[in-house]
Amino acid sequence: MAPSFTAYGNLNPAFRLYKIDPETYDILDIHTYYVNLMTVPNDDQINPWELLYKTTDIYGDPRKVNLDGSPFLSPQYWHQVTEQLLNDSHLFSQFWDLRSRNSPLTPIW
Numbered sequence: 001m002a003p004s005f006t007a008y009g010n011l012n013p014a015f016r017l018y019k020i021d022p023e024t025y026d027i028l029d030i031h032t033y034y035v036n037l038m039t040v041p042n043d044d045q046i047n048p049w050e051l052l053y054k055t056t057d058i059y060g061d062p063r064k065v066n067l068d069g070s071p072f073l074s075p076q077y078w079h080q081v082t083e084q085l086l087n088d089s090h091l092f093s094q095f096w097d098l099r100s101r102n103s104p105l106t107p108i109w
Contacts, residue, residue, distance in 0.1 A: 003032065003101060010105035012037055014052065026072035030055040034101045053098055058091075059084065 003014035014034040018027055033049045040048045055073065056062065062077040063069050085092045100107045 003034075007037055009108040010100075010103055011107055012101040012103050014101045021072070024072075026070075026074075028071055028073070030073065032098070036102060038104055052101060058094065058098070 002016050004011065005013050005015055007013055012034045014032055017031045017033070019029040019031065020026070021028055031054050032052045034052045035048045036050065059077075059081045061071075062073055063071050065077050065080040066072065066074050067076065085095055
């Protein structure tokens with residue numbers, strides 16, 4: 001799943017880049033970039049895209065979660081992230097803020 005490249009729903013545009021292991025094609029990390037439409041100064045700005053977050057920076061190192069110690073964002077890793085979101089209100093709040101891509105407006109879901 002990917003964020004919308006449009007500003008529909010009072011959200012800032014965003015896209016994701018996937019860091020992939022070149023031999024196994026497993027996902028190593030996901031980097032999400034966005035444009036803050038409230039602060040883009042003018043059309044002369046060459047690159048308004050900013051890193052919003054790296055998945056492993058927010059949810060942790062997969063090597064600490066995966067039973068085999070692999071660095072991949074495996075189903076086991078995402079299960080652990082889900083468990084963290086259920087049990088950590090601060091992390092869930094951060095997840096919710098990132099979901100709206102730092103928009104100061106109330107998202108229209």
